[in-house]
Amino acid sequence: MITSETFIKKIKNTKRSKFAYFILFIAILVHIFWITRAELPTTNILGFDFKGNFFNYLDDLGFPGLIFLKSINFIYMILILSIFEFTSTPGISINSIKNLSIFRTFASKGAKYADLYYWFFAFVINRDRFKFLLVTLTLGFSRIHENFGITLNSLYDKLFPFSSLPIIFVFLFSLLLADFAEYFWHWFVHKYFWELHEHHHSATEMTIFSGARDNIWTNLITQIPLLPLTVLSTIIINKSLEQGSWLVFTIYCGIELLSKLFSDVAHSSIKLIFPKPFSYIFMSPSLHWIHHSSNPKHFNKNLGKIFTFPDRIFGTYLDESHIKDINGFGVGYSDYNEHGILYCYYVLPIKKLVKKYRKLFSQNRY
Numbered sequence: 001m002i003t004s005e006t007f008i009k010k011i012k013n014t015k016r017s018k019f020a021y022f023i024l025f026i027a028i029l030v031h032i033f034w035i036t037r038a039e040l041p042t043t044n045i046l047g048f049d050f051k052g053n054f055f056n057y058l059d060d061l062g063f064p065g066l067i068f069l070k071s072i073n074f075i076y077m078i079l080i081l082s083i084f085e086f087t088s089t090p091g092i093s094i095n096s097i098k099n100l101s102i103f104r105t106f107a108s109k110g111a112k113y114a115d116l117y118y119w120f121f122a123f124v125i126n127r128d129r130f131k132f133l134l135v136t137l138t139l140g141f142s143r144i145h146e147n148f149g150i151t152l153n154s155l156y157d158k159l160f161p162f163s164s165l166p167i168i169f170v171f172l173f174s175l176l177l178a179d180f181a182e183y184f185w186h187w188f189v190h191k192y193f194w195e196l197h198e199h200h201h202s203a204t205e206m207t208i209f210s211g212a213r214d215n216i217w218t219n220l221i222t223q224i225p226l227l228p229l230t231v232l233s234t235i236i237i238n239k240s241l242e243q244g245s246w247l248v249f250t251i252y253c254g255i256e257l258l259s260k261l262f263s264d265v266a267h268s269s270i271k272l273i274f275p276k277p278f279s280y281i282f283m284s285p286s287l288h289w290i291h292h293s294s295n296p297k298h299f300n301k302n303l304g305k306i307f308t309f310p311d312r313i314f315g316t317y318l319d320e321s322h323i324k325d326i327n328g329f330g331v332g333y334s335d336y337n338e339h340g341i342l343y344c345y346y347v348l349p350i351k352k353l354v355k356k357y358r359k360l361f362s363q364n365r366y
């Protein structure tokens, strides 16, 4: 296996055809369709009921067919990203198989197969779809219980007294607000809870799995404070459904899933920079490489998630021209690469945090 340095040089400089990116895009759309299939509105285009036919087709498949489809879906993103890497590597050779993201996982510092385990943990607790599930469950509940629906509705009227504004504007505004909040929280965690978040940054290889390298405590402290924003999205979506429009909900599903998929790409070895002018507005996945770069000039940069505005406004934005200065990933030495998976997942984060604040506290006393 080639060294990290050689590999990083290679992924930084790989140029891929537009056709390869197009296929990747189609594959991602199929994936979005698959995940949201139960929530999709009934579509009747030119007398053809897409959703109805799709469900009939699934029913006809029978149990073994469904199990097969489910297991394909389980590894779908890994599969399409790997095929993308493989087919668009110039001069395909047996060596390039070894250099696929999934195999680079074994080259990352830390416990053996660490990222695979973390990826599996995240899959089991459904971390990535937590927000999405919460919203769809609440919406489903409000459909069944009329009173709950009315409560959500009156909350909307209280929150947005100027509700004569088209709901799509209210939604876009809240999306922007939520993105600023996520930015701020990421910044806050870097500054005050670094001992926990260091775990995510301890990966020395960017692979499809390394995005899941994280512990239970970081998950808790990043999800609980942002919960009100999820409630806000639900209230807005509920109102638009009441008005008989699926538009806001469809956009919400699209954005949630795309940001999840792009986060997979952001942690993989695929260089994906959006074409201009999209790159001015949206964070390209590969800008996240800079966030994980071991170059001190890149520390605490590109903290944003969906939009580039928060990073630009607060001066933490580094565009794609800085990718060339990445010489490695990770934070140099990290305790998280010295211990077992479960210890890092549950114990070490708290130990490190307590140690830091104890030290700070005792320094202040004397």
Ligand SMILES: [Zn+2]
Binding pocket: 186, 190, 197, 201, 291
């Ligand atoms: Zn970070």
Ligand SMILES: [Zn+2]
Binding pocket: 200, 211, 267, 288, 292
């Ligand atoms: Zn990351």
